[in-house]
Amino acid sequence: MLLSGAKRSYLVKVSKGKRFSFNEGIIDSEEIIGRQYGEEVTTHLGVHLRLVHPTLLDIVYRGFTRRTQVIYPKDAALIILRCGVGPGSRVVEAGTGSGCLTALLAHFVRPTGTVYTYEVRREFIDIARENLAAVGLLDYVVIKEKDVREGIEEKEVDAVILDMADPWHVIEHAHRALRCGGTLTCFLPTINQVERVVDEAIAKGFIMVETVELLLRNFKVKRGETRPEVRMIGHTGYIVFARKP
Amino acid sequence: MLLSGAKRSYLVKVSKGKRFSFNEGIIDSEEIIGRQYGEEVTTHLGVHLRLVHPTLLDIVYRGFTRRTQVIYPKDAALIILRCGVGPGSRVVEAGTGSGCLTALLAHFVRPTGTVYTYEVRREFIDIARENLAAVGLLDYVVIKEKDVREGIEEKEVDAVILDMADPWHVIEHAHRALRCGGTLTCFLPTINQVERVVDEAIAKGFIMVETVELLLRNFKVKRGETRPEVRMIGHTGYIVFARKP
Amino acid sequence: MLLSGAKRSYLVKVSKGKRFSFNEGIIDSEEIIGRQYGEEVTTHLGVHLRLVHPTLLDIVYRGFTRRTQVIYPKDAALIILRCGVGPGSRVVEAGTGSGCLTALLAHFVRPTGTVYTYEVRREFIDIARENLAAVGLLDYVVIKEKDVREGIEEKEVDAVILDMADPWHVIEHAHRALRCGGTLTCFLPTINQVERVVDEAIAKGFIMVETVELLLRNFKVKRGETRPEVRMIGHTGYIVFARKP
Amino acid sequence: MLLSGAKRSYLVKVSKGKRFSFNEGIIDSEEIIGRQYGEEVTTHLGVHLRLVHPTLLDIVYRGFTRRTQVIYPKDAALIILRCGVGPGSRVVEAGTGSGCLTALLAHFVRPTGTVYTYEVRREFIDIARENLAAVGLLDYVVIKEKDVREGIEEKEVDAVILDMADPWHVIEHAHRALRCGGTLTCFLPTINQVERVVDEAIAKGFIMVETVELLLRNFKVKRGETRPEVRMIGHTGYIVFARKP
Numbered sequence: 001m002l003l004s005g006a007k008r009s010y011l012v013k014v015s016k017g018k019r020f021s022f023n024e025g026i027i028d029s030e031e032i033i034g035r036q037y038g039e040e041v042t043t044h045l046g047v048h049l050r051l052v053h054p055t056l057l058d059i060v061y062r063g064f065t066r067r068t069q070v071i072y073p074k075d076a077a078l079i080i081l082r083c084g085v086g087p088g089s090r091v092v093e094a095g096t097g098s099g100c101l102t103a104l105l106a107h108f109v110r111p112t113g114t115v116y117t118y119e120v121r122r123e124f125i126d127i128a129r130e131n132l133a134a135v136g137l138l139d140y141v142v143i144k145e146k147d148v149r150e151g152i153e154e155k156e157v158d159a160v161i162l163d164m165a166d167p168w169h170v171i172e173h174a175h176r177a178l179r180c181g182g183t184l185t186c187f188l189p190t191i192n193q194v195e196r197v198v199d200e201a202i203a204k205g206f207i208m209v210e211t212v213e214l215l216l217r218n219f220k221v222k223r224g225e226t227r228p229e230v231r232m233i234g235h236t237g238y239i240v241f242a243r244k245p
Numbered sequence: 246m247l248l249s250g251a252k253r254s255y256l257v258k259v260s261k262g263k264r265f266s267f268n269e270g271i272i273d274s275e276e277i278i279g280r281q282y283g284e285e286v287t288t289h290l291g292v293h294l295r296l297v298h299p300t301l302l303d304i305v306y307r308g309f310t311r312r313t314q315v316i317y318p319k320d321a322a323l324i325i326l327r328c329g330v331g332p333g334s335r336v337v338e339a340g341t342g343s344g345c346l347t348a349l350l351a352h353f354v355r356p357t358g359t360v361y362t363y364e365v366r367r368e369f370i371d372i373a374r375e376n377l378a379a380v381g382l383l384d385y386v387v388i389k390e391k392d393v394r395e396g397i398e399e400k401e402v403d404a405v406i407l408d409m410a411d412p413w414h415v416i417e418h419a420h421r422a423l424r425c426g427g428t429l430t431c432f433l434p435t436i437n438q439v440e441r442v443v444d445e446a447i448a449k450g451f452i453m454v455e456t457v458e459l460l461l462r463n464f465k466v467k468r469g470e471t472r473p474e475v476r477m478i479g480h481t482g483y484i485v486f487a488r489k490p
Numbered sequence: 491m492l493l494s495g496a497k498r499s500y501l502v503k504v505s506k507g508k509r510f511s512f513n514e515g516i517i518d519s520e521e522i523i524g525r526q527y528g529e530e531v532t533t534h535l536g537v538h539l540r541l542v543h544p545t546l547l548d549i550v551y552r553g554f555t556r557r558t559q560v561i562y563p564k565d566a567a568l569i570i571l572r573c574g575v576g577p578g579s580r581v582v583e584a585g586t587g588s589g590c591l592t593a594l595l596a597h598f599v600r601p602t603g604t605v606y607t608y609e610v611r612r613e614f615i616d617i618a619r620e621n622l623a624a625v626g627l628l629d630y631v632v633i634k635e636k637d638v639r640e641g642i643e644e645k646e647v648d649a650v651i652l653d654m655a656d657p658w659h660v661i662e663h664a665h666r667a668l669r670c671g672g673t674l675t676c677f678l679p680t681i682n683q684v685e686r687v688v689d690e691a692i693a694k695g696f697i698m699v700e701t702v703e704l705l706l707r708n709f710k711v712k713r714g715e716t717r718p719e720v721r722m723i724g725h726t727g728y729i730v731f732a733r734k735p
Numbered sequence: 736m737l738l739s740g741a742k743r744s745y746l747v748k749v750s751k752g753k754r755f756s757f758n759e760g761i762i763d764s765e766e767i768i769g770r771q772y773g774e775e776v777t778t779h780l781g782v783h784l785r786l787v788h789p790t791l792l793d794i795v796y797r798g799f800t801r802r803t804q805v806i807y808p809k810d811a812a813l814i815i816l817r818c819g820v821g822p823g824s825r826v827v828e829a830g831t832g833s834g835c836l837t838a839l840l841a842h843f844v845r846p847t848g849t850v851y852t853y854e855v856r857r858e859f860i861d862i863a864r865e866n867l868a869a870v871g872l873l874d875y876v877v878i879k880e881k882d883v884r885e886g887i888e889e890k891e892v893d894a895v896i897l898d899m900a901d902p903w904h905v906i907e908h909a910h911r912a913l914r915c916g917g918t919l920t921c922f923l924p925t926i927n928q929v930e931r932v933v934d935e936a937i938a939k940g941f942i943m944v945e946t947v948e949l950l951l952r953n954f955k956v957k958r959g960e961t962r963p964e965v966r967m968i969g970h971t972g973y974i975v976f977a978r979k980p
Binding site: 528707 | 736738744772773785787788789790791792808809811812813815816817819821822839842843845846914915916917918926929930933934942943944945946947948949950951952953954956957958961963973975978980
Binding site: 003037053054055073078104110180183209210212214216217218219221226238240245 | 246248254282283295297298299300301302318319321322323325326327329331332349352353355356424425426427428436439440443444452453454455456457458459460461462463464466467468471473483485488490
């Protein structure tokens, strides 16, 4: 990641012969390769850019190829914490989409856990595989080109996470796949989907069914001028959590 | 964890001779010891309770001894995701408090990472150590009875997380302790603390300084009666994120 | 209204022989009668209380006898502004309930407008009538002991405001009663009621149908300790606005 | 106001020779003059547009010439309800700006009340006067080309409403101008202004000082696809209310 001043940054993937063009000027990969994080490089306009180690979040949200709507960090964070995963966990996820949540899950189940991710659309699988490979997380992921509505093949998994339009078709499969005490999580844009999933989850014997929504406010902070940002994302989705008894 | 019906649950720590008393009746540890998760036990009133494997979150938020205000899961989740930790990370945290955030961080840096947590109040250190030991995470934590305002001894850490009243005294130490690209996170109840920390972080050379606030709404979901809960937590704290260039 | 210090206040209705007992001590109506607003009176404990002219809002929200859930000021305010009433307006409201919204509407349609309020439950009508009389607004209100679901008798009204459980039965009546360009407003606790009302309003030819929800945050403001209040009301209801073309 | 279908509407002011051009085609004022509200007119493309009586809110928020940031309806509504005005009230407002809040206040104090509005910038006064005249509310407004920080000339007013950058200079004047029990209201974009105003209001003897913030969420309502709108206004301003004892 290249930084210009305090606010502007660029995420680049260097490779021989590749050249990058920013507002600050042009720079060749050759100028970057071999440098240490923390060092500065200079564009053809003489502007200095600093090389900074990107976090996984930088890469997933700024570097991943996307073809789908992507889950927001605020929602991904709560899902990851509340679904109970950690190093060694076995998690089932559907659908894969661009692989953003897959990558975050894979990151946290390392080094001994696995994310089993179901996706029916071949083009997304290819993008997700490429994205996951780029961050070195493919080893912790099993991508399955299958319709999760037809069944989950894994058993005794710690968590099932559904980010799909009709998760009610998967509730029963999730119940069978989860270990006792395991967590079902559904991310849903509309309240109607929430009603249907909650109904189905209770009907299939899930307990501790909870529905939440997260709102994130960004602030403009400056002595004497501090206030929330005028524009904000008013809605991303609802999250339903449930436990298998 | 013992479940009664779909909503009520109890977190217990069994030990010989210990007896638990619930609304559903009394039960002895002896009745629970040796049972498998998923099995049922019966109280003296004949009520069946199911044994469920608790998640780390269940234990941290319901089983930990607390002497301090504790960070909410919504905030802990975003901090953990955005501060960039994961298996193998080295994180500095202050203050330890009851050890809730410490436990969550330790959980995610396993098996090769370490959480260095600073606390000046001896009584909290004892409580935190006991809490961390109870969940088997003490091996991934170094508890330091030191005032973090006097310096951070670790170098090249991935993240510094400050949940304390006057973090502005620690910004310079955090800058020295962090690796290039590492993340500083401060959790702060008042907007005045935010202003002071943001000022200091910018003054000390931190970049990408962002302030956010999370609001969590719980929903009552029932066909035909779905609405947000009437009472909600209106404020926990602001979170400031910054990066070392 | 009697004030004690900067925060505590009491709303009283004086009458000969009536005696009031507060934390600050006891005081007789006789001591208050004849005093001017702004003057102070003294309790038997020697505490001074200041006489302050109450606003309509003070009386409606603190002095009215209530038997029902009452609409919050934030919602009442937006309804009053957006439904387009003002001095001279003719408004239909249902149900009357304790008469809180009725009083606010009556206040704003004075001196030449009228609020026609429908209520089927006799006991509420009596309470509302008493409440409205106490604030001198009964002259601007026609209380009708009728089921609004069976029809609205008024014609060419400026606004119809429905705060009832099943307003979809009244949409067609509202359409007939409203003048061209007039406003229909429904206040609804659940999202399911919203869906049904919006469907029905569009089906019956209403236009510019909008649904909103207001969240009010209270702040604790003190130099250096400013933050939103920890507890807040997370939900009161949704408001649907629509116009007759 | 001209309506096209259920959602699109145009606010026009007809005058001889004036011609309007919409997506739906061109139409001359002559075609509109003499028609009744509720009737339809036809553009040169043959599209029918319906004539609808606009509410004051339609005109203020869509028809007024604006040179300034304008207070949102959600905030104006709460201010109007909580400041205690109504038919006959005498209100002081500063600054006038484009006259939006002035118009709404004038609307509600009719027919016997008056809004005294202070503004130092001559160009705004001209715009406000024109706007107020266009809606027939100028008779209820006294526009004063004076700096309110130098004093309020009115006495015993019911409410003082300050929508200006530095209201702390006016608190003492407001205290003198208000009747006992009268209401001071300040609308402020930043939390720092709030701190300063609250400090000053308490120092000058105001009581019942409260600070609130309103968030308005718009909803997309459609059977099976109901959810809050993705984009929302995250912040307009804080409102401080206080009472003169």
